[in-house]
Amino acid sequence: xxxxxxxxxxxxxxxxxxxxxxxxxxxxxxxxxxxxxxxxxxxxxxxxxxxxxxxxxxxxxxxxxxxxxxxxxxxxxxxxxxxxxxxxxxxxxxxxxxxxxxxxxxxxxxxxxxxxxxxxxxxxxxxxxxxxxxxxxxxxxxxxxxxxxxxxxxxxxxxxxxxxxxxxxxxxxxxxxxxxxxxxxxxxxxxxxxxxxxxxxxxxxxxxxxxxxxxxxxxxxxxxxxxxxxxxxxxxxxxxxxxxxxxxxxxxxxxxxxxxxxxxxxxxxxxxxxxxxxxxxxxxxxxxxxxxxxxxxxxxxxx
Numbered sequence: 001x002x003x004x005x006x007x008x009x010x011x012x013x014x015x016x017x018x019x020x021x022x023x024x025x026x027x028x029x030x031x032x033x034x035x036x037x038x039x040x041x042x043x044x045x046x047x048x049x050x051x052x053x054x055x056x057x058x059x060x061x062x063x064x065x066x067x068x069x070x071x072x073x074x075x076x077x078x079x080x081x082x083x084x085x086x087x088x089x090x091x092x093x094x095x096x097x098x099x100x101x102x103x104x105x106x107x108x109x110x111x112x113x114x115x116x117x118x119x120x121x122x123x124x125x126x127x128x129x130x131x132x133x134x135x136x137x138x139x140x141x142x143x144x145x146x147x148x149x150x151x152x153x154x155x156x157x158x159x160x161x162x163x164x165x166x167x168x169x170x171x172x173x174x175x176x177x178x179x180x181x182x183x184x185x186x187x188x189x190x191x192x193x194x195x196x197x198x199x200x201x202x203x204x205x206x207x208x209x210x211x212x213x214x215x216x217x218x219x220x221x222x223x224x225x226x227x228x229x230x231x232x233x234x235x236x237x238x239x240x241x242x243x244x245x246x247x248x249x250x251x252x253x254x255x256x257x258x259x260x261x262x263x264x265x266x267x268x269x270x271x272x273x274x275x276x277x278x279x280x281x282x283x284x285x286x287x288x289x290x291x292x293x294x295x296x297x298x299x300x301x302x303x
Contacts (some may be wrong), residue, residue: 001275005148006172007036008267010246010259012219015226017046017061021069024086025076031266032080038145038271040085042217042246043153043178044099047089048243052266053221053235054129060261061227062091066110070102070105078108083145087152087176089130092113099131101150101176103141112141116152117161122183127154136222140168146273147171153178156197160297162204171276172211173204179216180242194243194261205255209280211271218244251279 015227022189024045031039044050046069050058069088077084083105090100096137099116115134119127119259138161140149149170155161156175165173179197181190198214205212222242246259248269257267259276296302 001135001277002146003273004271005035005037006213006248006257006269006271007031007034007039008213008215008246008248009039009041010215010218010244010267011045011222011264012242013045013048013217015048015224015231017225018046019228020046021072021261022144025072027266028076028084029080031268032076032082034266034268036082036268038083038085038143038148039177040174040176040213040215041087043087043176044089044216045087045217046178047225047227047255048234049132049178049217050225050232050241051127051222052124052222055232056127056224057230057232057264058130059091059097060230061225062097064087065090065100065102065113070110072102074104074108074110077104077106081106083111083143083148085174085176092132096132098134098143100125100134101152101174103143103148103150106144111143112139112150114139114150114152116155116236118154119209120154133166138164138168140165140170140265142169142278146271148174148302150176152176156201158205159204159207162208162210166208166210172213172271173208173272175201175212175214177214177216177246178242183238183241186241190243194245198245198247198255202249202253202255205249205251206283208274209251209283209285211251211276212249214248215246215267216244217242218262251275252283270300
């Protein structure tokens, strides 16, 4: 049960996709130099959050896996002997795209791929236009940095995803995220929205006896994108203020590190997998599950 130094990179994203990749690469190298062994980037870090509108031109920003981003990050993983989790806009085939998280091992190889399962469709979060729901299921990986599982943003609201990933052996759950406030709602609902977001993920930690690492972007965005010389401006209007607040919770749901709401920063925490064993011994929620009585959970609604 080796302890692992984890780093979450809370960053802002500018229109230029190349500059965002450069920034992410620099932040990963810096985290590695500070002793991080397992590093996670926020959701769709290569672009501003473009799902604020529906625009066919934006499919040009998608990339294959393996592809340019994984090639760049694989070199860093190999050079600095770190495990990297990176969220990408995947072009799987013509007309078929996913919101995908890739885990790169210390040797630079692609160790795991997870395609976001739950796809939202809300004002300024029009993800169903771009992303096909994941078809790889919930996954856990026995990486050289520990037993981990990755889910993406909207997945974080669903206890089923966290539970299945934990049951498959994950002891640390990572949630790359892009979530923020509508400016018109922040004053009235902002505090409650962030609290709900943090609380539901802390609940995943408690109910499954796992570490939870949620990494968000920060800053105000209209979804402007500059990709390979092509400018794709976002819609006029209020835009989104991404609320940062990245955090790490231990297996009892206690916040052990938390980032600010308005500043780029990297969170560092030493994760001790022994805490998973200890917590589950004292709070044996997995032991006491009534697996004979849960058939209803697979139904849309029970009349």
